[in-house]
Amino acid sequence: MSLFYAICQGVGLAIAAGTFAGASGRRDAIGVLLALAAAAGGAVLFALSMSNRDHPAIVGIPLGIILAVLAYGIVSAVVAGARARVRGASSIGLIVAGTALLLAVVTAFVWEPLGLLLLVGLLWLASARQRRAQRKYEGLRSLR
Numbered sequence: 001m002s003l004f005y006a007i008c009q010g011v012g013l014a015i016a017a018g019t020f021a022g023a024s025g026r027r028d029a030i031g032v033l034l035a036l037a038a039a040a041g042g043a044v045l046f047a048l049s050m051s052n053r054d055h056p057a058i059v060g061i062p063l064g065i066i067l068a069v070l071a072y073g074i075v076s077a078v079v080a081g082a083r084a085r086v087r088g089a090s091s092i093g094l095i096v097a098g099t100a101l102l103l104a105v106v107t108a109f110v111w112e113p114l115g116l117l118l119l120v121g122l123l124w125l126a127s128a129r130q131r132r133a134q135r136k137y138e139g140l141r142s143l144r
Contacts, residue, residue, distance in 0.1 A: 002053045005112040010049040012107030012115025014042035014064040015122060016100045018071025023096035025079035035072045042068025049108075067119070074126050 021038035024031070046064030047057035075096065082092050107114045 003055055006050050006053040006055055008115040009107055009112040010046035010060050010064060010115070011067060012112070012118050013045035013049055013104055014067035015071045015115065015118045016104035016107065017041035017045055017064075018068035018073075019075045019100035019103070020097050021068075022072040022075030023079060023093045023100060025076050025083050025093055027076060027080055031076060034076075035069055038068040038072045039065045042071075070126075071122055074122060074129070077129065078125070 018038045021034040021041070024034055026034055042064035043061045044064070046060030046067070048060075050060040051057040079093055079096055086092070103114065103118060107118070
């Protein structure tokens with residue numbers, strides 16, 4: 001059961017690292033640097049959660065990188081879209097960053113299985129955005 005909790009905690013911390021970096025909503029060169037920082041943070045946090053429970057830390061490095069970059073991509077797209085719809089709403093990024101910190105603290109110290117719920121929520125958000133993007137141009141046809 002200890003391995004399960006270590007994995008759940010690592011998943012939650014890696015997603016929180018990607019969410020924190022993605023709160024900026026940047027999709028340019030600075031966004032690439034933030035994605036790299038999120039990947040490094042996710043790898044370190046996942047590896048630390050594995051090693052704290054006496055499991056091999058090397059397993060957490062690739063999983064942390066993948067989850068943090070995935071979370072960064074989804075969250076930064078959501079924040080960028082929200083900022084585009086609501087002009088001048090700089091507080092959106094602050095709210096997302098604060099939520100990421102809160103989720104990291106809860107995952108690390110209170111309830112480790114929250115990490116799996118975060119992963120399910122992140123995947124649901126990604127699929128909902130994909131479905132919405134497909135429906136956007138569904139009725140349009142080109143008349144020649």
